[in-house]
Amino acid sequence: MTEDVTVQHDQAGSKFFVKLQGYEACVMYRLNGKSIDLYHTYVPEVFRGRGIAEKLCKAAFEYAKAKQLTVIPSCSYISDAYLKRHKEYEPFTKRGGPTSNPLISG
Numbered sequence: 001m002t003e004d005v006t007v008q009h010d011q012a013g014s015k016f017f018v019k020l021q022g023y024e025a026c027v028m029y030r031l032n033g034k035s036i037d038l039y040h041t042y043v044p045e046v047f048r049g050r051g052i053a054e055k056l057c058k059a060a061f062e063y064a065k066a067k068q069l070t071v072i073p074s075c076s077y078i079s080d081a082y083l084k085r086h087k088e089y090e091p092f093t094k095r096g097g098p099t100s101n102p103l104i105s106g
Contacts, residue, residue, distance in 0.1 A: 005018040005020070005052060005055060006018065007055055007056055007058075009059070009063065014028060014029050014030060014031070015027060015028045015029065016029075016056050016059045016060050016063070017056070018052060018055070018056065020044065020047050020052070023044040023046075024044075025042060025043040025044060025052050025053070025056060026040075026041070026042055026056065027040070027041050027053075027056040027057060027059075027060045027075070027078075028040040028041075028042075029060065031069075034068070034069055034070060035069060035070045035071075035094070036060070036063075036064050036067075036069045036070070036071055036072070037071075037072040037074050038057070038060055038071060038072070038073055038074065038075050038078050039074040039075055040074075040075050041053050041056065041057065041075045041077045041078060043056075053077060053082070054082070057077075057078055057082045057086075058086075061086070061089045061092065064092055065089075065092055069092075070092060070093070070094045071089070071092050071093045071094070072093070072094055072095070073093055073095065079095070
């Protein structure tokens with residue numbers, strides 16, 4: 001069941017996030033020209049399985065779509081799980097681009 005959460009965008013911090021009872025869940029990104037590298041998704045363990053990561057990713061993809069950015073899905077959750085369930089975003093993605101850094105992806 002999806003929590004009733006509001007995703008916020010912190011451009012200065014390069015992340016989409018939600019506040020959860022003193023915790024924060026987020027999707028972190030790097031901008032590089034017309035590309036956005038979604039390199040990390042995090043949801044505190046106590047809040048996992050509630051659709052929060054799904055909402056965060058949707059906000060990030062909708063932002064990229066509105067700004068006409070190509071998404072580099074470096075985060076394993078996004079590339080391995082989210083995009084398999086949301087094939088409508090595949091046309092906006094590019095795998096393994098120059099801003100992708102496998103050492104800090106996750």
